Amino acid sequence: MNNKELANLIFPDIDKTIEDYKKIYPKRNLDKKQKVTRFAPSPTGYMHIGGVYQALTNYMFAKNSNGIFYLRNEDTDSAREVENATKLIMETLKEYNITPDEYEYQGEIVGNYGPYVQSERKEIYHTFIKHLIEIGRAYPCFCGKDQLDEMRTRQEERKKRTGYYGAYAKCKKLGIDEQIEKVRNKEPYVIRFRSKGNFENKIPFEDLAKGKLSLSENDIDDVIMKSDNMLPTYHFAHIVDDYLMGTTHVIRGEEWLPSVTKHIEMFEAFGFEPPQYIHTPLLIKKDGDNIRKISKRKDPEASMTYYDEKGYPKLAVIESLMTIINSNYEEWHTKNPDKKYTDFIYSPDKMSSSGALYDLMKLDDISKNIISKMTKEEVYEESYAWACKYSDSLKKLIEKDVDYYKAILNIEREQKNPRKDIAKYSDIESLIWYMYDELFHPENYEWGKITDLDEIRTILNTYMEKYYTEDKEEWFHQVQLLADELGYASNMKDFKKNPEMYKGNVADVATVIRVALTSKCQTPDLYEILKLFGEDRIKERFAKI
């Protein structure tokens, strides 16, 4: 009895070899500089901001080098799988323009290295595991869950390292005949990797983001194939897939850092060159005094649906992530305002070494800048699309008179330093409601310095006599004349020199007009608002006073 017989007993139907798969998936025809990266989420029915962050980093790295970015669906955990999760992932990537070159979606495989769904690669994994059994680097383990739990508790009590290693690895010591007999008797088993490492040995490892590290050699016999569905664990699938798919750089969250030694040992067992690794910091969240991983249960902003519901432009989310991915992005962006973020060169070594707080304030700032640079048409289109999905009331306002809506959006837009007051589309309605008669039922008028109703009426009446809106300069001149006539300073400088000589100044007068018209003391440019209203509506609003 030997390993080969054991391998055949466990995988009787596997007749391909590793060499066969090397031929089916030949090395990619790329030059050395071109990088191959991937986004490999597990389909749990939820798109996390951290996922987009990972995807974007991988995408940027590949695209910078004119390489390949592909999507792989890691669905080996049938218990956690959620229907339509793949759809959500694909659609989110598409919306954010992080489109993979190779992927598998709705039955269609794009790319020569598929299938890109792990559950469809069972035969491949089995071939590789069979090989490992043949060369004595993997073995069946018959320890049950209870047995392992018990072992772990014992290890914890004795303050030993937990895990299946050394003397604790019982099944490692089983003779080949015994193994074969147990398999024949249909005892349930998993396949474990046979580690040859020594935990006391340190091995140097260079991570492209974290730099040089020293890690303890792996000595744990990890499960590489699960008993319930015969699918591989993450660790093993990573080896096989990233080797066959020709991944040059594995960019993943730093939660994987402790397992690189496992991965390196497995690559070595096959005689494969491991890829380069880039372990990225985690997105974290400050919760009172604690710092923790951003969590989907506690933090609404962890989910990509949050940004969609609030109506942030996709680009704003992308750019806010870029500032976290490489903090020099912002500086680059201010120096190159006309370039697209995809022109930026991402450098792994410039990544932060610790976790980054995802700052919603910063997002708002980035978003305001982006929206302020959009044309009124673009803002209209995007905000309308948002309203159709999330706000019936805004949708109705827009549909009532599209041109009027666009004109409102255009106030102080087409100028050198455009207005920056919209951070997200859900802000819009609260910024423009007073421009609509059907919404204009103010509970209180935010009068400024002038609060006397008689004086207010005098100002409004006098203003209407001289009503003029042809030209902004001339209009303001008229307001100044009005101020003079009623005893207010028409010029701010004069007023500041001798405030006691006047009842107030032209700003106070303008405020009266503004508040009478909008009920608010802070609005965009008054002249633009007057023009949009027209004489009749102005009169109507004045009449309410």
Next chain:
RNA sequence: GGUCUAUUAGUCAAGGGGUCAAGACGCUGCCCUCUCAAGGCAGAAACACGGGUUCAAAUCCCGUAUAGACUACCA
């Protein structure tokens, strides 16, 4: 418990033996100004702690503290 990693303003961060310790968001003030937003200018605000090495330490070394990740038939 063990392994690994980290710690510069409220936040993101540059700097890797000699700097008045960058910059951005936020905050405060001033200017501009018909209000607000924007813009311009200015300001407050930081090297976790303790030892060492050195003429010189935020920077190198050693401890301590704190935080995070991992320690699954989850990824």
